[in-house]
Amino acid sequence: MTGRGERPVTIYDVARAAGVSYQTVSRVINGSQEVKKSTRDAVLDTIAGLGFRPNRAARALRGGPLRSVSVLTSNTTLYGFATVLEGIEEATRDVGFRMAVRLIESVDPAEVRDAVEWAREPAGAVIVIAMAHPGMAVLDAMPPEVPAAAIIPFLPRDKVPVRPSVWIDEYAGAKEATAYLLALGHKTVHHLSIPAWTGNQRMLGWRSALEDAGAPVPTPRYGGWSADWGYDAGRKLARDTKVTAVLCGNDDIALGLMHAMLEAGRAVPGEVSIVGFDDTPLARYYTPALTTVRQDFKALGKLCVANLFPLVGQSLPGEDPEHLDAKLVIRGSTAPPRGGSASRPARK
Amino acid sequence: MTGRGERPVTIYDVARAAGVSYQTVSRVINGSQEVKKSTRDAVLDTIAGLGFRPNRAARALRGGPLRSVSVLTSNTTLYGFATVLEGIEEATRDVGFRMAVRLIESVDPAEVRDAVEWAREPAGAVIVIAMAHPGMAVLDAMPPEVPAAAIIPFLPRDKVPVRPSVWIDEYAGAKEATAYLLALGHKTVHHLSIPAWTGNQRMLGWRSALEDAGAPVPTPRYGGWSADWGYDAGRKLARDTKVTAVLCGNDDIALGLMHAMLEAGRAVPGEVSIVGFDDTPLARYYTPALTTVRQDFKALGKLCVANLFPLVGQSLPGEDPEHLDAKLVIRGSTAPPRGGSASRPARK
DNA sequence: CTGAAAGCGCTTACAG
DNA sequence: CTGAAAGCGCTTACAG
Numbered sequence: 001m002t003g004r005g006e007r008p009v010t011i012y013d014v015a016r017a018a019g020v021s022y023q024t025v026s027r028v029i030n031g032s033q034e035v036k037k038s039t040r041d042a043v044l045d046t047i048a049g050l051g052f053r054p055n056r057a058a059r060a061l062r063g064g065p066l067r068s069v070s071v072l073t074s075n076t077t078l079y080g081f082a083t084v085l086e087g088i089e090e091a092t093r094d095v096g097f098r099m100a101v102r103l104i105e106s107v108d109p110a111e112v113r114d115a116v117e118w119a120r121e122p123a124g125a126v127i128v129i130a131m132a133h134p135g136m137a138v139l140d141a142m143p144p145e146v147p148a149a150a151i152i153p154f155l156p157r158d159k160v161p162v163r164p165s166v167w168i169d170e171y172a173g174a175k176e177a178t179a180y181l182l183a184l185g186h187k188t189v190h191h192l193s194i195p196a197w198t199g200n201q202r203m204l205g206w207r208s209a210l211e212d213a214g215a216p217v218p219t220p221r222y223g224g225w226s227a228d229w230g231y232d233a234g235r236k237l238a239r240d241t242k243v244t245a246v247l248c249g250n251d252d253i254a255l256g257l258m259h260a261m262l263e264a265g266r267a268v269p270g271e272v273s274i275v276g277f278d279d280t281p282l283a284r285y286y287t288p289a290l291t292t293v294r295q296d297f298k299a300l301g302k303l304c305v306a307n308l309f310p311l312v313g314q315s316l317p318g319e320d321p322e323h324l325d326a327k328l329v330i331r332g333s334t335a336p337p338r339g340g341s342a343s344r345p346a347r348k
Numbered sequence: 349m350t351g352r353g354e355r356p357v358t359i360y361d362v363a364r365a366a367g368v369s370y371q372t373v374s375r376v377i378n379g380s381q382e383v384k385k386s387t388r389d390a391v392l393d394t395i396a397g398l399g400f401r402p403n404r405a406a407r408a409l410r411g412g413p414l415r416s417v418s419v420l421t422s423n424t425t426l427y428g429f430a431t432v433l434e435g436i437e438e439a440t441r442d443v444g445f446r447m448a449v450r451l452i453e454s455v456d457p458a459e460v461r462d463a464v465e466w467a468r469e470p471a472g473a474v475i476v477i478a479m480a481h482p483g484m485a486v487l488d489a490m491p492p493e494v495p496a497a498a499i500i501p502f503l504p505r506d507k508v509p510v511r512p513s514v515w516i517d518e519y520a521g522a523k524e525a526t527a528y529l530l531a532l533g534h535k536t537v538h539h540l541s542i543p544a545w546t547g548n549q550r551m552l553g554w555r556s557a558l559e560d561a562g563a564p565v566p567t568p569r570y571g572g573w574s575a576d577w578g579y580d581a582g583r584k585l586a587r588d589t590k591v592t593a594v595l596c597g598n599d600d601i602a603l604g605l606m607h608a609m610l611e612a613g614r615a616v617p618g619e620v621s622i623v624g625f626d627d628t629p630l631a632r633y634y635t636p637a638l639t640t641v642r643q644d645f646k647a648l649g650k651l652c653v654a655n656l657f658p659l660v661g662q663s664l665p666g667e668d669p670e671h672l673d674a675k676l677v678i679r680g681s682t683a684p685p686r687g688g689s690a691s692r693p694a695r696k
Numbered sequence: 697c698t699g700a701a702a703g704c705g706c707t708t709a710c711a712g
Numbered sequence: 713c714t715g716a717a718a719g720c721g722c723t724t725a726c727a728g
Binding site for chain 2: 053055056057058059060061076077079082083085086089090093098099100101102103117118121226227228230231252255256258259262281282284285286287289
């Protein structure tokens with residue numbers, strides 16, 4: 001019973017109860033090797049008995065390990081961001097770290113500067129979810145001495161990135177999805193992209209598959225992350241009856257597009273095949289069920305934490321990879337084009 | 349330019365540069381009234397020039413204002429939870445507070461105890477998102493002396509709740525939706541509920557509308573929050589051709605149900621009308637577009653912060669209400685029953 | 697292997 | 713209105 005409103009238990013209380021100096025208690029809770037086993041056990045027992053928990057503020061002030069990670073992210077109502085965040089939270093909680101979160105809503109320089117200040121303030125570790133422009137801007141602005149790891153949507157530009165970075169191989173995923181549509185017999189595949197940046201792997205993978213097959217490369221459209229945007233863009237695409245297959249930048253966009261097509265009287269997948277990206281928990285319940293590229297966002301969040309920890313003197317057992325694979329999941333929203341001949345679809 | 353790797357600016361630096369004592373600097377940054385205006389302005393200028401930011405750890409250690417809120421929540425990949433969290437983050441950031449987040453995944457006593465300890469540790473303010481069982485368990489276990497506010501899914505049991513609590517009037521929303529379906533001519537309305545608890549307002553509102561109309565009250569089904577669960581439950585409902593109208597506990601469940609109905613060959617809304625709850629950004633793009641009860645989760649999160657602040661000596665201007673209204677949004681997933689006579693639907 | 701000392705940056709009484 | 717003092721709980725050299 002820690003009781004109500006009582007003064008919290010400190011290392012001095014533990015020291016007195018265990019009959020040692022408070023320095024020894026400090027060594028025990030910090031896992032120092034130079035404490036005799038019997039002393040350590042006695043102290044540990046006392047800690048458990050008294051319900052002692054180290055005061056984080058005092059630790060931070062002293063310059064000790066803060067055991068905290070500050071996460072910068074945007075768009076947490078999007079499935080991918082929310083799930084990455086859950087992965088980070090679980091991984092940090094597992095090792096007794098706290099997680100602070102701050103949203104970045106734009107690439108406005110003042111907001112970016114503010115976000116960087118926020119992140120470095122408590123001298124803890126930092127994670128930037130740079131899966132959208134605001135996060136990328138913050139990542140660029142982050143001073144190199146800040147211990148930070150990042151989740152990025154493209155391959156690192158340098159062989160040795162400035163800081164630990166993890167990603168999903170969206171290039172391969174997009175390429176596989178596009179190749180699958182071509183193999184179904186579609187002459188080409190259009191692309192309703194998430195907002196564009198240099199090195200967007202989903203777009204590059206899509207283009208690469210098209211080029212490999214010698215198919216024409218339509219101009220991709222981009223502008224947003226939402227179903228709203230997918231619907232608006234979809235209404236324009238629906239007017240072009242030569243469009244028979246579309247790869248979307250995410251599943252929300254795909255839903256908006258599907259709605260626009262159906263509303264325009266174009267059958268899915270009868271006249272138009274649609275592929276999403278992410279495989280949200282809803283995608284399989286769209287009608288028709290959405291063919292999409294699955295990404296394991298939770299694992300990505302955890303992976304980022306594992307790659308961050310060596311920077312702050314923590315390390316988790318085992319070697320961790322830097323990236324995860326994406327995986328095409330075939331459902332009902334894709335089919336051979338009307339009258340088109342399928343050259344044996346590469347169903348795997 | 350705060351520069352790279354330099355020692356952070358402290359109140360001592362500011363004091364020296366401004367030619368005052370460090371105590372005076374402390375008074376200025378804490379808004380003390382007893383500082384001469386000219387002194388205050390000089391200090392404020394120096395602070396801006398040097399880019400000083402108070403060290404939060406030192407403040408916390410001293411017992412000063414921590415300016416931090418710790419949020420306990422579950423299920424952040426669900427739209428409602430994610431959006432409430434964004435509202436809390438924005439409101440706390442606006443006043444220079446930090447937000448720490450921890451997930452609670454079960455009602456397991458050990459996890460609940462742990463979560464409570466986590467929340468009280470840094471002596472900051474606490475918010476419990478008690479919109480699901482895990483949060484409710486934590487709220488029940490929270491000692492009264494902890495400065496906490498809560499988001500709850502039902503009316504407070506007592507006239508004067510133990511702590512500030514905010515909610516959305518789901519009772520009225522569910523009642524309105526159910527009455528609307530009855531007015532369309534449905535003999536009764538089934539309910540696929542989110543997990544049940546005593547005082548579930550969505551369920552009570554639904555039941556109340558049925559009773560007011562003298563309609564039979566079918567046994568509600570519940571078990572999960574997800575489209576997966578909605579689909580499983582929907583497959584059973586689809587076999588019962590007497591079911592012509594269903595109110596769902598959220599939009600994800602509604603999507604699963606809709607998929608099950610369509611898959612079973614039952615037309616929506618031709619044979620079965622479906623109403624959701626929440627109005628997620630995807631709901632309007634379901635096919636058919638989902639009639640649902642809109643809840644403003646972001647405003648709810650902000651409202652909770654406003655109600656929390658008086659507890660920690662902050663107060664925001666203006667008087668804040670305790671609850672928000674829900675609103676029926678009519679779209680394409682609802683219609684009069686086949687052959688049923690509509691008694692002039694209460695379209696508003 | 698363990699104890700005594702210093703100090704992290706701040707705020708709040710306490711004097712003046 | 714402003715300065716000098718004490719101390720929050722902890723960790724890391726420094727002695728022994």
